[in-house]
Every structure is written in C-alpha cells, then in structure tokens.
Amino acid sequence: xxxxxxxxxxxxxxxxxxxxxxxxNPDQVRPETRERVExxxxxxxxxxxxxxxxLITGRTxxxxxxxxxxxxxxFPSVVKAIQTQARRADYAVFLSDTDEDPALExxxxxxxxxxxxxxxxxxxxxxxxxxKAFAGQAPIVVLNRRITPFPSVTADSADGMRQAVAHLHALxxxxxxxxxxxxxxxxxxxxxxxxxxxxxxxxxxxxxAGNTAPTVEGGTAVADLVVASPATAVIAYNDLIALGxxxxxxxxxxxxxxxxxxxGFDDILLAGLVHPGLTTVAIAKEQIGRxxxxxxxxxxxxxxxxxxxxxxxxxxxxxxxxxxxHD
Amino acid sequence: xxxxxxxxxxxxxxxxxxxxxxxxNPDQVRPETRERVExxxxxxxxxxxxxxxxLITGRTxxxxxxxxxxxxxxFPSVVKAIQTQARRADYAVFLSDTDEDPALExxxxxxxxxxxxxxxxxxxxxxxxxxKAFAGQAPIVVLNRRITPFPSVTADSADGMRQAVAHLHALxxxxxxxxxxxxxxxxxxxxxxxxxxxxxxxxxxxxxAGNTAPTVEGGTAVADLVVASPATAVIAYNDLIALGxxxxxxxxxxxxxxxxxxxGFDDILLAGLVHPGLTTVAIAKEQIGRxxxxxxxxxxxxxxxxxxxxxxxxxxxxxxxxxxxHD
DNA sequence: TTGAAAGCGATACCAG
DNA sequence: CTGGTATCGCTTTCAA
Numbered sequence: 001x002x003x004x005x006x007x008x009x010x011x012x013x014x015x016x017x018x019x020x021x022x023x024x025n026p027d028q029v030r031p032e033t034r035e036r037v038e039x040x041x042x043x044x045x046x047x048x049x050x051x052x053x054x055l056i057t058g059r060t061x062x063x064x065x066x067x068x069x070x071x072x073x074x075f076p077s078v079v080k081a082i083q084t085q086a087r088r089a090d091y092a093v094f095l096s097d098t099d100e101d102p103a104l105e106x107x108x109x110x111x112x113x114x115x116x117x118x119x120x121x122x123x124x125x126x127x128x129x130x131x132k133a134f135a136g137q138a139p140i141v142v143l144n145r146r147i148t149p150f151p152s153v154t155a156d157s158a159d160g161m162r163q164a165v166a167h168l169h170a171l172x173x174x175x176x177x178x179x180x181x182x183x184x185x186x187x188x189x190x191x192x193x194x195x196x197x198x199x200x201x202x203x204x205x206x207x208x209a210g211n212t213a214p215t216v217e218g219g220t221a222v223a224d225l226v227v228a229s230p231a232t233a234v235i236a237y238n239d240l241i242a243l244g245x246x247x248x249x250x251x252x253x254x255x256x257x258x259x260x261x262x263x264g265f266d267d268i269l270l271a272g273l274v275h276p277g278l279t280t281v282a283i284a285k286e287q288i289g290r291x292x293x294x295x296x297x298x299x300x301x302x303x304x305x306x307x308x309x310x311x312x313x314x315x316x317x318x319x320x321x322x323x324x325x326h327d
Numbered sequence: 328x329x330x331x332x333x334x335x336x337x338x339x340x341x342x343x344x345x346x347x348x349x350x351x352n353p354d355q356v357r358p359e360t361r362e363r364v365e366x367x368x369x370x371x372x373x374x375x376x377x378x379x380x381x382l383i384t385g386r387t388x389x390x391x392x393x394x395x396x397x398x399x400x401x402f403p404s405v406v407k408a409i410q411t412q413a414r415r416a417d418y419a420v421f422l423s424d425t426d427e428d429p430a431l432e433x434x435x436x437x438x439x440x441x442x443x444x445x446x447x448x449x450x451x452x453x454x455x456x457x458x459k460a461f462a463g464q465a466p467i468v469v470l471n472r473r474i475t476p477f478p479s480v481t482a483d484s485a486d487g488m489r490q491a492v493a494h495l496h497a498l499x500x501x502x503x504x505x506x507x508x509x510x511x512x513x514x515x516x517x518x519x520x521x522x523x524x525x526x527x528x529x530x531x532x533x534x535x536a537g538n539t540a541p542t543v544e545g546g547t548a549v550a551d552l553v554v555a556s557p558a559t560a561v562i563a564y565n566d567l568i569a570l571g572x573x574x575x576x577x578x579x580x581x582x583x584x585x586x587x588x589x590x591g592f593d594d595i596l597l598a599g600l601v602h603p604g605l606t607t608v609a610i611a612k613e614q615i616g617r618x619x620x621x622x623x624x625x626x627x628x629x630x631x632x633x634x635x636x637x638x639x640x641x642x643x644x645x646x647x648x649x650x651x652x653h654d
Numbered sequence: 655t656t657g658a659a660a661g662c663g664a665t666a667c668c669a670g
Numbered sequence: 671c672t673g674g675t676a677t678c679g680c681t682t683t684c685a686a
Contacts, residue, residue: 002441004663015673020665030671049441051378051387052663055678060378062421062442070403070410073596080397083424092439094389095422097410112419114329114376114679115389216600243600250602269400273543273570275577275602331679342657347681357655379679382662441663660683667676 003044012040023048054115063296064094064112066105067122072214072240073268074285078122078143081289089297091117102126102184106133113138118296121145125184141296143288145186151295151308153288157187157265158194160281160314164235164263165198167279167316172325173233173261175205177226179245181214181237188237191265195235207231212241219244227254232261232325239264239271239280246274246321257323267317276320284312330371339367350375381442390623391421391439393432394449399541399567400595401612405449405470408616416624418444429453429511433460440465445623448472452511468623470615472513478622478635480615484514484592485521487608487641491562491590492525494606494643499652500560500588502532504553506572508541508564515564518592522562534558539568546571554581559588559652566591566598566607573601573648584650594644603647611639 009016014033022029022037029037040046054060063086067075079095086093094112098104102125109119118139124131128147134140135149142152168176178195181188188211199206207229212218219241226234226245236242242264249256256262256276264271267282291310298308336343341360349356349364356364367373381387390413394402406422413420421439425431429452436446445466451458455474461467462476469479495503505522508515515538526533534556539545546568553561553572563569569591576583583589583603591598594609618637625635 002663005665006663016664017666017673017675018671021672024665028671033671047437047440049382049663050438051381051442052678053665054378055376055382055663055680056665058678065422070407071596073400073403076397076400076403079422080424083397083422084426092442093422095392095406095410095420097407099411110374111377113374115378115419216596247600269398269543270597270600273574273597274600329679332681333679343680344657344659344682345655348656351681355655360655376679379662380681382664382679383681385662655686657686658684660681662680662682663678665677667674669674670672 003046005046005048007044008037008040008046011044012036060115060117061090062092062094062116063293064096064109064116064119065122066096066098066108066119066124068098068100068125070097072238073270074238074266074283075122077268077285078289081286082120082293085290085293089293091293098125100125100182106130109134109138118300120292120296123185123187125182139296139299141292141299143292146309149307151299151310153292153295153310153312154190155283155288156311156314157191157281158197160265160283160316161191161194161235162198162201163314163316164281165195165202165204167318167322168233168261168263169202169204171233171261171322173204175207175231175233177207177209177229177231177234179209179219179222179226179234179236179241180211181218181241183211185214185237191237205230209234214238214240216240216244216247219246220248223248224252227252227260233263233322234260235263235265237265239266239268239278242278242280242321243270243274246278256321258326261322263322271317272319279319279322280317282315282317284314287312330373332373332375334371335364335367335373338371339363387442387444388417389419389421389443390620391423391436391443391446392449393423393425393435393446393451395425395427395452396541397424399565400597401565401593401610402449404595404612405616408613409447409620412617412620416620418620425452427452427509433457436461436465445627447619447623450512450514452509466623466626468619468626470619473636476634478626478637480619480622480637480639481517482610482615483638483641484518484608485524487592487610487643488518488521488562489525489528490641490643491608492522492529492531494645494649495560495588495590496529496531498560498588498649500531502534502558502560504534504536504556504558504561506536506546506549506553506561506563506568507538508545508568510538512541512564518564532557536561541565541567543567543571543574546573547575550575551579554579554587560590560649561587562590562592564592566593566595566605569605569607569648570597570601573605583648585653588649590649598644599646606646606649607644609642609644611641614639
C-alpha cells in the first residue's frame with residue numbers, strides 16, 4: 001500500500017542508508033547511485049514519512065497555532081501570514097481554535113506537543129501560570145500578549161490609542177467612552193492602559209462602558225449604555241464591537257459621526273466597507289504573523305538568553321465614523 | 328527531557344506493555360496495576376507521542392484541511408465548524424492555505440499524506456486528474472466540488488440561484504448580469520449553470536460579465552462593465568465581489584437598489600453589516616464543515632461502495648440591496 | 655494478568 | 671562512498 005524507504009532501496013538495488021543519504025545529502029553519494037535512487041523514488045512515488053523521521057531526528061517540521069476564535073476576522077489574517085512564512089521554512093501548520101474557552105487551551109497544547117516543534121499562541125486566554133508551566137517543555141511564541149519567559153509579538157496599542165485620542169481631541173471631543181473586550185484578554189488590558197494614559201495626557205474624560213464579547217453582538221449589546229453616557233465619542237476594543245455599535249446606532253437613528261464618533265481597533269476588511277467607513281487603529285497583521293514565525297524559528301534554533309519581544313507599529317486609519325464635535 | 332512510556336513503566340514498576348494496556352484498555356489490567364500506572368503517568372506528566380503511535384497503528388488522529396484562501400471569510404467559518412466536529416472525534420487539524428495557487432495543492436497534500444488519516448479539500452483548484460491520482464492513497468472528502476470517486480459536500484447552488492432569480496423577477500427585473508469567479512472554481516461553474524437554467528425558466532436575459540477574482544478588488548474591477556450593460560440587476564459569484572461592486576457603485580453615485588439591484592452568495596458576516604444590506608444566498612457553512620468531517624470519518628472507517636454526496640440547502644436572504652425595478 | 659521481544663519507517667553512526 | 675545496525679516511542683503479538 002504505502003511505499004517506504006525499503007521499497008525504494010530494493011528497486012534501486014542499494015541499502016536503506018544509501019536511499020536516505022541520496023535523498024537528504026545528495027553530494028555524499030556517487031552521482032550514479034543518486035540517479036538510481038531518485039528514479040526509483042520517483043517511479044514508486046515515494047515520500048518520506050515525516051512522523052517516522054521525527055522520531056529519530058526530534059524535529060517534526062510542524063508548528064502548532066492556537067487561537068481563540070477563527071470567526072474573528074483578525075485571526076485568519078494572522079494565520080494566513082503564519083502559513084506563508086511557515087511554508088517558506090518548510091513547516092506545516094496545526095491549527096486549533098479554542099472557541100474562546102480558556103479551559104481548552106492547555107489540553108490542546110499538550111495533545112499537540114509531541115507533534116510540533118513549537119507553538120504560536122495567538123491571544124491565549126489561559127492564565128499566566130498555566131502557560132508558564134510549558135516553559136522549557138516546548139518553544140512557544142506568544143502573540144498579542146506578554147508572558148515571561150516567552151518571546152512575544154505585540155502591537156503598539158499605547159501608540160495606537162495615543163493617535164486615536166489625539167485625533168478625537170483635535171476634533172473637539174473631550175469625553176470618550178471605551179467599550180472593553182474580554183476581561184481575560186491581555187490586549188484588552190493593554191489597550192485600556194494606553195487609552196487611560198492618552199486621555200489623561202489630554203485631560204479628557206474616559207467613561208468605561210464595561211466588558212463585552214469581542215463580536216458584533218457584543219457591541220450591539222452595549223450600544224445603548226454608550227448613548228446614555230455623556231460621551232461624544234466611543235472607542236471600541238475591536239472593530240467587530242464597533243460595528244455592533246454601528247448597527248444599534250443606526251437602528252435607533254443615532255447619527256455617526258454627527259451625534260457620536262466611533263473608533264475601532266484592528267482594521268479588519270469590514271472596516272473599510274461599511275458606511276460610514278470605520279475609523280480604526282490598524283495593526284500590521286501580516287507582520288505579526290511573519291514576526292511570530294521568525295521568532296519561533298529562532299528560539300527553536302537556540303535557547304535565547306532573554307526572550308525576544310517584538311512590538312509592531314499601529315496606525316490610525318481615519319474614515320467617516322469620526323467627525324468634529326457638534327453641539 | 329521528554330517523558331516516555333519507559334519512564335512511566337520504571338516509576339510504576341511494571342513493563343512498557345502494561346503501561347500501554349493500562350492506559351489504552353484499562354479493563355485488561357488488574358485494578359491495582361492500573362492505579363499505579365495512572366498515578367505514575369500523572370506525576371510525570373506523561374502524554375503519549377502520537378507520531379510514534381501512528382507508526383504502528385497506522386492512524387494519526389489528524390485530518391488535513393486544504394483551502395484556497397483563508398482571507399475569504401467563507402473559509403474560516405467552514406474551518407471553525409470542521410475544528411469543532413473534529414475535536415469531538417478527537418482529531419487534530421492540519422491547515423494549508425494554498426493562496427489560490429492550483430500548483431501548490433498537490434505538493435501540499437503529498438507532504439501531509441503520511442501525517443493525516445484523511446483530507447478535507449475545500450474548493451480545490453487543482454485539475455480533476457491531479458486529484459483523482461490520490462484515489463485509494465488517502466481518504467479524501469471534497470467540499471464545494473464534485474469529483475468522482477470522492478465523497479463530496481456541496482451547496483445546492485441551483486436552488487439558491489432559482490430563489491435569487493425568482494426574487495428579482497418578482498421585483499420586475501428582466502435583464503440580469505452575472506459576475507463570475509475564478510474559472511478554475513467548480514462552484515463558479517455550478518452557480519453559473521444554476522443561474523442559466525433559472526433565467527431561462529423565467530425567460531430573462533443573462534449577461535455574463537466575465538470572470539474576476541473572488542475578492543472585493545475583483546468586484547470593484549468589473550463594476551463599470553456591469554453598469555455599462557443593459558442589466559438592471561447583478562448577481563455576483565460571491566459576497567466579496569458583490570461588496571466590491573457596492574464600493575465602485577457608491578464611488579460613481581450609482582444607487583443600489585434604485586439604479587441596480589445586487590445579490591451576492593455565501594452570506595458572510597459582512598453582508599449584514601454594509602448599507603444597504605446585501606441580499607445574498609446563504610450557505611449553511613457550519614453544516615458543510617460538520618458534514619464533511621462526518622463523511623471523512625465514515626470513509627475512513629470503511630471503504631464505501633459509492634461515494635456519498637451530501638448536498639446542503641441554500642437560502643436567499645433578502646436585504647436592502649435588491650428592490651423593485653424603476654424605469 | 656503480565657513481560658519480553660518484534661517491528662512500524664526513517665536516520666545516524668560506525669565499519670569497511 | 672556504501673551497508674549493517676541501533677534507535678526513536680509506541681503498540682502488539684506470543685508465552686509465561
């Protein structure tokens with residue numbers, strides 16, 4: 001059924017060892033032999049069993065990607081970048097969606113541990129302690145979160161928030177509401193931190209409208225709270241929430257940006273397609289994916305002394321959902 | 328470093344075989360022994376190496392998912408459903424994005440073959456012949472395409488088109504344009520076929536506006552052709568293209584649905600969030616993913632005589648982008 | 655009920 | 671430059 005190295009060896013009339021070498025280190029073998037082996041392999045349609053190989057080499061050629069929700073358009077973008085970069089290094093990708101369930105993360109990681117050379121944890125929801133338990137067990141790079149001792153790739157949320165707040169301030173806004181995402185999300189805390197210091201710097205009021213699910217429905221659910229607050233502008237944890245706000249605002253006849261300005265975070269595809277366009281803080285999603293793979297490869301190659309931390313830039317994208325304050 | 332079955336055996340004071348049995352067939356072993364093994368395994372944090380196991384059992388516990396473009400929101404939805412269903416059966420998922428490159432598919436499949444028990448090919452772009460070469464090599468279920476001899480899961484595009492055309496006809500439209508997707512896409516041909524017969528049944532004119540990329544940009548690129556045609560309504564291969572049309576129409580001041588009605592296909596999240604809402608043919612994406620995994624598990628369990636074909640229903644979702652004909 | 659030993663497919667080392 | 675052999679971690683006969 002399945003063709004193994006033995007079959008190739010037999011057909012080529014050489015030993016297994018030679019087949020192995022001819023295929024892996026072509027120059028350590030006589031050209032004639034190499035040719036015979038290559039022909040035999042081609043004829044039989046031989047492809048090495050990477051699982052068997054990993055047993056002896058200790059390398060699987062796979063990386064594991066764990067993320068909370070593929071339905072959030074932010075993640076597919078990142079995963080796509082990861083895929084592209086991984087393929088360049090001849091790595092295949094295991095994908096696990098935890099469905100925003102923190103309890104699923106650790107078992108999933110464990111189940112994959114022996115099958116991958118390292119992990120990319122995107123916005124992991126598990127506790128610091130649970131994750132730290134993996135230190136030394138498997139190379140791990142964390143995205144959108146910082147946990148010592150793992151290398152991390154994050155976006156410069158503070159700077160993004162600074163840009164967003166400066167923009168709103170320039171438009172005349174003085175009272176901003178923030179719709180927070182999941183409490184378990186490091187990004188959420190990071191963004192909130194940046195927002196607090198940015199509003200403080202401008203001496204503006206920050207009204208925290210509470211946490212909600214990072215989905216359209218999550219935004220819709222808290223829209224009325226925002227309207228009832230004295231805020232003239234609202235910044236959402238992410239674009240999906242912002243679009244949920246849009247929805248409910250439209251349903252209630254609340255004009256954006258005339259009555260209230262809205263800013264999102266992530267710059268997912270949707271942001272540019274709704275009307276009015278959603279002003280948002282763009283994150284370099286492709287760069288995040290790429291950087292993460294690079295860091296992982298590095299940390300697999302050699303134990304790093306101090307974990308690398310890559311912080312990628314953010315950029316405010318101004319669209320129609322923000323405008324001057326009307327009184 | 329990594330804890331193996333030997334370590335457990337040593338700590339429990341039994342043989343490897345007993346450890347294996349205690350963990351796999353708990354009832355074939357004396358309760359006392361089982362207890363000792365379980366404790367030892369827990370204490371050491373033992374998790375079997377699935378790659379090593381696959382070597383002997385022939386089962387990997389993995390399934391491979393290949394798709395053309397994770398950036399198309401349709402696919403993440405399907406993948407998420409696949410994940411959920413796969414996890415239920417204790418399968419892990421390998422994901423490969425081919426970036427719409429037909430040439431990448433076959434090598435990717437081959438590279439994964441030994442590491443997975445079967446494949447889910449989503450909207451594969453490779454030729455029938457290339458794919459047929461895998462028949463008998465690995466269990467394969469094809470999504471959004473039909474290729475003998477593989478089981479397939481498809482949407483009832485013909486019925487979806489029938490609903491869309493009937494809707495437009497009722498609104499008074501008589502000339503419909505179709506913006507086609509990739510020539511290599513089976514879905515595209517399937518949808519076109521359905522559309523042709525539906526328009527013929529209503530004695531309506533069908534203007535084929537040519538093929539374009541299944542992306543927002545693809546839609547934007549052909550929008551002017553559609554406007555220049557005598558069509559009063561346009562059906563796009565998918566929602567992304569439809570949204571690209573929206574964009575360009577808005578830029579040119581062409582009113583939707585007053586000047587032209589627009590219908591998409593897939594019902595991605597975006598469709599409900601743009602203004603006006605995009606009328607579209609919804610596909611049961613979760614069901615597709617679920618059904619695909621089910622079929623794959625079945626076909627792995629036993630060679631089926633005739634490949635199963637699951638055709639899932641489609642449903643027209645009417646939103647603001649379609650309206651009565653104005654003259 | 656348990657242990658010893660063979661073997662899955664590939665690589666790596668050591669002789670020759 | 672090539673072949674024999676041990677080995678990776680695990681499962682599975684086969685005897686005891």
